[in-house]
Amino acid sequence: MAEVYPSDNSLLALVSDAETGVEYIPTGTAPYYLHFRKLLHRLLLACRRGNDLRVYDEGGLTIGVKPGKYWIGTALVAYAGASGIALADNRAAIYVYLDAIGNLVTGEYMGWPGMASTSHVRLAVVQTAGGDIVSIADARDHHAIAMPGAAGSGGSQSTAIEAHTADDVLIEAESGSVHTNRGATGAVTLTLPANAAPGTQFTFCVQAVQQLRVDPGAAAIRDNSGQTPDKYKWADAIGEAITLVADNAGDWITTAKYGVWTQEA
Numbered sequence: 001m002a003e004v005y006p007s008d009n010s011l012l013a014l015v016s017d018a019e020t021g022v023e024y025i026p027t028g029t030a031p032y033y034l035h036f037r038k039l040l041h042r043l044l045l046a047c048r049r050g051n052d053l054r055v056y057d058e059g060g061l062t063i064g065v066k067p068g069k070y071w072i073g074t075a076l077v078a079y080a081g082a083s084g085i086a087l088a089d090n091r092a093a094i095y096v097y098l099d100a101i102g103n104l105v106t107g108e109y110m111g112w113p114g115m116a117s118t119s120h121v122r123l124a125v126v127q128t129a130g131g132d133i134v135s136i137a138d139a140r141d142h143h144a145i146a147m148p149g150a151a152g153s154g155g156s157q158s159t160a161i162e163a164h165t166a167d168d169v170l171i172e173a174e175s176g177s178v179h180t181n182r183g184a185t186g187a188v189t190l191t192l193p194a195n196a197a198p199g200t201q202f203t204f205c206v207q208a209v210q211q212l213r214v215d216p217g218a219a220a221i222r223d224n225s226g227q228t229p230d231k232y233k234w235a236d237a238i239g240e241a242i243t244l245v246a247d248n249a250g251d252w253i254t255t256a257k258y259g260v261w262t263q264e265a
Helices: 008-013 032-051
Strands: 055-059 062-065 068-072 075-079 082-086 094-099 104-108 120-129 132-138 161-163 177-180 188-191 201-205 212-215 233-235 241-246 252-258
Touching (some): 055 132
Parallel strands (some): 177 201, 188 212
Antiparallel strands (some): 062 082, 068 075, 094 104, 120 132, 201 241, 212 233, 241 252
């Protein structure tokens, strides 16, 4: 059954919408076109944020994305928007999203990446065929309503865990995540983000019998194995772990440690 409107008398008696400020055009108003433009102006102001990060059709296999901002953990990422983005043809579903550092991803065809492993903002699912865009299903509503603490067991939010088999540079937006060397066949060096905000936190766990190295860049990792800037810490026995938190001086303090972590010579 269709949703009903208020009665005709009620509609005619409306003057303005208290929440948005949009004014109704009174019956018999002249010049009507001027009041209609005023109505449009208020509607556009009320709807403006709804345009943030919207994926739109530019013709053929090309899309654009409106600018906007989004949060990844405690990091606010500003996206400048894009145009002329070419998509693959004859795809039943193209999952378009922004990653943790503002890169637009248009090459996912099997489904959305997991939030626990890949922090991202979902924008749209696009279908293409015959050299044209068939449909764009807005996916921004995936982020519109969330229940705090719903993810993970016991009502707590899940923790992102990433296994590294090669060197990598971490970013501030990954704060709170756990990093291992599971599957590595050689030494793995993980570099901490430079000038991270105080409170940024990472945990490192050895899961392969290879050196797992944590490199602070020009900063220092402060613990009882040494506090020298530009020196990495390493461990190589399964189960050894260390948790580091960025301090107010641009360095990293050790808040938890298990096993033997050695400072670079």
